[in-house]
Amino acid sequence: MAAVKLADNVYWVGANVHTEDLFEGIWPTPNGVTLNAYVVKGEKTAVIELVREWGGASLTLLQNLKSLGITPHDIDYIVFNHLEPDHTGFTSTLRNLAPKAEILCTQRGAALVDGFYGIKDNVRAVKTGDTLDLGQGKALAFTEIPHVHWPETMVSFERSSGILFSGDAFGSFGAFRGSIFDDEQPTVNKSYWEAEMLRYYASIVATFSPHVLKAIDALKDIDVKMIAPSHGLIWRGCPQAVINKYLRYANYNKDFAEPEVCVVWGSMYGNTEVMLSAVLRGIAGEGVPVKVHRVPNEDASFILADAYRAAGLIIGVPTYEYSMFPPGRYILELFVKKHVWYKKVGFFGSYGWSGGAQKDFDELSKNMHWDILDPLTFRGYPTPELLEKGEQMGVALARQVKEILPKTRDEEY
Ligand SMILES: Cc1cc2nc3c(=O)[nH]c(=O)nc-3n(C[C@H](O)[C@H](O)[C@H](O)COP(=O)(O)O)c2cc1C
Ligand SMILES: [Fe+2]
Ligand SMILES: [Fe+2]
Structure with a gap:
């Protein structure tokens, strides 16, 4: 040029x-x-x-x-x-x-x-x-x-x-x-x-x-x-x-984020994805804007941008070799590094025998100033009762987020 x-x-x-x-x-x-x-x-x-x-x-x-x-x-x-x-x-x-x-x-x-x-x-x-x-x-x-x-x-x-x-x-x-x-x-x-x-x-x-x-x-x-x-x-x-x-x-990252939700999810065999749909139904019912990103399919920088700006964050990933599904763990590590702080957060994911994803989530989220709903981890395929809880997680998070009014506003250019 x-x-x-x-x-x-x-x-x-x-x-x-x-x-x-x-x-x-x-x-x-x-x-x-x-x-x-x-x-x-x-x-x-x-x-x-x-x-x-x-x-x-x-x-x-x-x-x-x-x-x-x-x-x-x-x-x-x-x-x-x-x-x-x-x-x-x-x-x-x-x-x-x-x-x-x-x-x-x-x-x-x-x-x-x-x-x-x-x-x-x-x-x-x-x-x-x-x-x-x-x-x-x-x-x-x-x-x-x-x-x-x-x-x-x-x-x-x-x-x-x-x-x-x-x-x-x-x-x-x-x-x-x-x-x-x-x-x-x-x-x-x-x-x-x-x-x-x-x-x-x-x-x-x-x-x-x-x-x-x-x-x-x-x-x-x-x-x-x-x-x-x-x-x-x-x-x-x-x-x-x-x-x-x-x-x-x-x-x-000082509690002044936008009233919307960023959902980050991954699944190997679809069990976690079934719960995702229930959670999303709950959010949608509240009319809150939502961005949904699947890992590892989407690049981290686009996920970071949406997670950084949103007041609400939901992470849904299964257990993989006694810890979190690795692409989900990578995103969480980036959230830690980039100070994606002060969010309303939900966590869910499927496991087969012992679990392990939640242990990682607890560890990585401990200094993030996150306000975390009760995590929803489950063995295998979610039951109707669990799916109902997932929908309620979406509703609860969306309601918390709706209470937040954007506190700063742009001047148009
Ligand atoms: C490579 C691999 C490693 C796994 N490691 C564990 C594990 O350490 N502990 C556990 O409880 N389940 C483990 N599982 C089982 C999955 O967590 C379980 O199949 C779960 O339902 C997967 O969720 P998804 O269908 O959303 O992928 C593993 C599965 C795979 C494929
Ligand atoms: Fe530069
Ligand atoms: Fe630079």
Whole structure:
């Protein structure tokens, strides 16, 4: 995708990436992902973020710079808001092409420039309050926002244009579909971005939600006119909308989730599935929105996003070799890692002789701040009495969830 102007002498020069590769080696990106890099030109030229070699991204970056009359030799500064290789993988090559370009990042970032790329020279560590004057009225001011999501993270603010280059904060999965700006999205694209933002948040950022809230607080005195993250939409029309979204997401694991239920289930021979149908009947009767995911058939990141956002969670999996059906266990382990906390929860599953799935469930759920209904585990095929109990579990959970009103609301963009 060609370069796009954000403001006078400020351009997007990144890449729309469509590849089969998994993001972070785990998360599928069926809709692609963008690696947003930017250039700010004063008397000096700064590039903010690079790319990794992913589906031709580094060539696209060089072409985009060239279209603005910038060769690698013209680059004076490379600014890294954080050092994850999706934004820095091109560093070694660019250092050869642009040996005089100075790399700017935090102190902790400098250790990673050395660790990943063996580069020590011409690296400047910056901290909160430092600025980089580019001349002709352009300057970048830096604010550290550690642990959103790596420890060395900062943001860069260009004062004359009011653009906040926010790194992965306020980022999203999903390739651009025409325009890079929020205020040029047709209505049909809004649900696309909402889904991809939430899936990105749940998979990449959720564990660090308290740091997201701290970062939003640290940025509150900056007069931001545009938010330019390192992945996904650039928020020009309503930057507050993405801040509100991230506030909402950061609170989903603090008992502020949406009044809906996410059901995760798996079954080898159908016994657990029979109970699933009864539970779903109970939920449906209460008219509560429900998302149903089968493991291992569905990818974890889509399940994570729905589980993270829902106030209610139901897990139905059988026993497998004295413990939980492994794909269900994997999802639960991810829930633990990604802090899918403060949910109303139900658990059920079939076993053959001794059981074991519930022992795993009890162990994995113990620090999750979950409010758990009486678990429903049963030998073999569920009896009519048990199915009645399953339906009641669905009703009870749905009723609890209905009592929750969404406590935060988005501003439209
Ligand atoms: C590979 C495998 C391992 C199993 N391990 C156990 C076990 O350790 N303890 C147990 O009580 N049942 C065990 N079972 C029996 C299942 O839990 C039982 O068949 C249950 O009804 C399966 O539920 P489903 O029909 O929903 O798949 C195992 C079954 C299979 C196929
Ligand atoms: Fe990152
Ligand atoms: Fe990233």
